[in-house]
Amino acid sequence: MPVTPRCDQTAPWGQLTEHFKARGRHVDVRQALAQESARFERMGVHAPYVRADFSRNLLDETTQQLLVQLARACELQTSIEALFTGAQLNTTEQRAAWHVLLRCPADYRAENAAMAQALQEMRASQEAFLAFAEQVRHDPSVTDVVNIGIGGSDLGPAVVVQALEAYRSQGKRVHFVSNMDGDDLGLKLRQLDPNRTVFLLASKSFGTAETIVNAQVARAWMLAAHGFTMDPQVHALPAQLPADLRDLIARRFVAMTSNAEAARAFGVEAIFPFADWVGGRFSLWSSIGLSIAIAIGREQFQALLAGAHAMDGHFRSAPIERNLPVQLALLDVWYRNFFGFTSRCIAPYSHGLRRLPAYLQQLEMESNGKGCDWDGRPLALPTAPVVWGEPGTNCQHAFFQLIHQGQQIIPVEFIVLREQGMGTLEQHRALQANAVAQARALTQGKHTGPAHTHCPGNRPSTMLVLDRLDPASVGALIALYEHRTFVAGRLWGINSFDQWGVELGKNLAKEILNTPAQTATNAAAPQDVMAWLG
Numbered sequence: 001m002p003v004t005p006r007c008d009q010t011a012p013w014g015q016l017t018e019h020f021k022a023r024g025r026h027v028d029v030r031q032a033l034a035q036e037s038a039r040f041e042r043m044g045v046h047a048p049y050v051r052a053d054f055s056r057n058l059l060d061e062t063t064q065q066l067l068v069q070l071a072r073a074c075e076l077q078t079s080i081e082a083l084f085t086g087a088q089l090n091t092t093e094q095r096a097a098w099h100v101l102l103r104c105p106a107d108y109r110a111e112n113a114a115m116a117q118a119l120q121e122m123r124a125s126q127e128a129f130l131a132f133a134e135q136v137r138h139d140p141s142v143t144d145v146v147n148i149g150i151g152g153s154d155l156g157p158a159v160v161v162q163a164l165e166a167y168r169s170q171g172k173r174v175h176f177v178s179n180m181d182g183d184d185l186g187l188k189l190r191q192l193d194p195n196r197t198v199f200l201l202a203s204k205s206f207g208t209a210e211t212i213v214n215a216q217v218a219r220a221w222m223l224a225a226h227g228f229t230m231d232p233q234v235h236a237l238p239a240q241l242p243a244d245l246r247d248l249i250a251r252r253f254v255a256m257t258s259n260a261e262a263a264r265a266f267g268v269e270a271i272f273p274f275a276d277w278v279g280g281r282f283s284l285w286s287s288i289g290l291s292i293a294i295a296i297g298r299e300q301f302q303a304l305l306a307g308a309h310a311m312d313g314h315f316r317s318a319p320i321e322r323n324l325p326v327q328l329a330l331l332d333v334w335y336r337n338f339f340g341f342t343s344r345c346i347a348p349y350s351h352g353l354r355r356l357p358a359y360l361q362q363l364e365m366e367s368n369g370k371g372c373d374w375d376g377r378p379l380a381l382p383t384a385p386v387v388w389g390e391p392g393t394n395c396q397h398a399f400f401q402l403i404h405q406g407q408q409i410i411p412v413e414f415i416v417l418r419e420q421g422m423g424t425l426e427q428h429r430a431l432q433a434n435a436v437a438q439a440r441a442l443t444q445g446k447h448t449g450p451a452h453t454h455c456p457g458n459r460p461s462t463m464l465v466l467d468r469l470d471p472a473s474v475g476a477l478i479a480l481y482e483h484r485t486f487v488a489g490r491l492w493g494i495n496s497f498d499q500w501g502v503e504l505g506k507n508l509a510k511e512i513l514n515t516p517a518q519t520a521t522n523a524a525a526p527q528d529v530m531a532w533l534g
C-alpha cells in the first residue's frame with residue numbers, strides 16, 4: 001500500500017493554519033452570500049444522483065483552494081487509484097478492501113489478474129444469492145424473513161431495506177435482529193410463525209457473540225415448535241436430531257458468511273459466501289445484502305449496485321475541486337482540525353432515511369475513530385467527529401434548539417428529496433420548506449427582539465439533494481459516504497478498514513462471563529457494579 005503524506009505533515013497544512021488564524025475562521029456566510037451572487041452556483045458540487053450545496057459553510061475561496069492543495073499534497077489521487085487497483089489497504093489485518101468490485105457492471109474489466117479472479121468468484125456468489133432471493137420472493141409459504149447480524153452485518157441492509165420500503169414486495173416482511181438483549185429477538189418471535197419464517201444469519205466471521213446467540217435461540221424456538229427441545233447455548237446441531245428436523249433447519253436457516261465451516265456446524269446448508277476482502281462496514285453490496293434482495297428483488301438490487309458504481313466512477317475520475325466525496329472529506333478536516341468542531345449532525349428530511357445516522361455512526365466512527373496512524377505512530381490530531389442525528393422534521397422539535405442557540409457549533413448535513421414519496425404534494429413541499437428554512441435560519445440567525453429569542457447565525461450546514469429515494473440514489477448516497485470516510489482517513493493517515501478498538505470490550509465481556517459471580521470472598525474479581533448485577 002502506498003504510504004502517502006499525512007495532512008499535518010504537508011506544506012498546505014501550515015498555510016491553512018495561517019489562513020485560519022488570519023481570515024478563515026472569520027468567514028461570515030451571510031456577508032459572503034450577499035457579496036457574491038454566484039456563491040450558490042459556484043459552490044454546488046454535482047455527482048451522480050446527489051447534488052451538494054456547500055455555500056452555507058464557513059469557507060472562503062482561499063480556504064477552498066488550500067484544501068485542494070492539501071488533498072494534492074497528501075497524494076490523494078494515489079490513494080484513490082490504490083482503492084480501485086487493489087492495493088492492500090487494510091495493513092493491520094493484511095487484507096485488501098475491494099468493495100468497489102461488488103458493484104461493478106457485467107462488462108467491467110478488472111485491473112489485474114488477482115482482481116479478475118476475485119470478480120469471477122464474486123459473480124458466482126452474487127448469482128447464487130440473487131437466485132435464492134427470487135426463490136424466497138416467489139415462495140408464498142414464506143411470510144417473514146429475519147436478518148440476524150450486527151454492525152455491518154445489520155446496519156447497511158437495515159438502512160437500505162427501510163429506505164426502499166416503497167419497493168418492498170408485498171406479502172414479505174423483513175425484520176432485523178441485532179442486539180445481545182434477548183428482548184430484541186424475543187419480541188420479534190412473538191409475531192412470527194415458525195412455519196413461515198426464514199432466518200438469514202449474517203456474519204462475516206460467524207463468531208460474533210450477539211449473532212451466534214440470537215441464531216441459537218431462533219433455532220431452539222423453531223425446533224421447539226416441532227416438539228424438540230434444544231439447549232440454546234449449544235452451537236452444533238446434536239447428532240441425535242431426527243433427519244426431518246435437520247432438514248427443517250437447513251431449509252429455514254441460511255448463512256451469509258466467510259466462515260462456511262462454522263455455519264455448517266450450526267446446521268446451515270445454504271451458505272452464501274463472500275470474500276475476505278469485503279469489510280463488514282462495506283458489505284451490504286455482497287451476500288450480506290440478501291435481505292435487501294429479498295425485499296426489493298434482483299432487478300432493483302442491481303439498480304442499487306449501479307447507483308453505487310456510478311458514484312465510484314465519479315470518485316475515481318472527477319477532479320478534486322468537483323469531487324463530492326473528496327470535498328465532503330476536506331470539509332470534515334477543516335471543521336474537525338481547524339475549528340475544532342467535535343460533532344456533525346445528519347438530518348435526513350426523509351422518513352425512509354431515518355436510520356441513516358446510525359449507519360453512518362458505524363461507517364465513520366468505526367473506520368476513523370483511531371488513535372494512531374498507519375505506521376503505528378500516535379496521531380497529533382483528533383480525527384472522526386461524533387456523527388449523530390435524527391430525521392427532519394422530528395429533529396426540529398428535539399435538539400435543533402441547541403444547534404440554533406447553544407454554545408457549541410455543530411455543522412449540519414441536511415438530506416432533501418426533490419420528488420415526493422407517499423403523502424400529498426403539500427406535505428412534501430412543507431417538508432422541503434422546513435429543511436431549507438433550517439439551513440437559512442442557521443445562516444442568518446436572529447438579532448432583534450428580546451435577547452432570549454436571538455440566534456447568533458453563521459452556523460454551518462451542507463445540503464445534499466437527491467431526486468428521489470430509489471435504489472440507484474440510495475446506492476449512490478451510501479457509496480458517497482463510504483468514499484468520503486476513506487478520503488478523510490487517508491488525509492488523517494489512518495487505516496480506515498480495521499476496528500481494533502472494539503476488541504478490548506469484547507474480551508472483557510468474555511472474561512466477566514467466565515468469572516464466578518462476585519462475592520465478598522472472591523478476591524480475584526475486581527469490585528465494581530457487577531456486585532450489584534449479580
Ligand SMILES: O=P(O)(O)OC[C@H]1O[C@](O)(CO)[C@@H](O)[C@@H]1O
Pocket residue numbers: 150151152153202203204205206207208211280281366499502
Ligand atoms: O459480520 P460479523 O463478523 O459478525 O461482524 C459484525 C461486526 O462486528 C465488528 O467486527 C466489530 O463491531 C464490525 O466491524 C462488524 O461489522
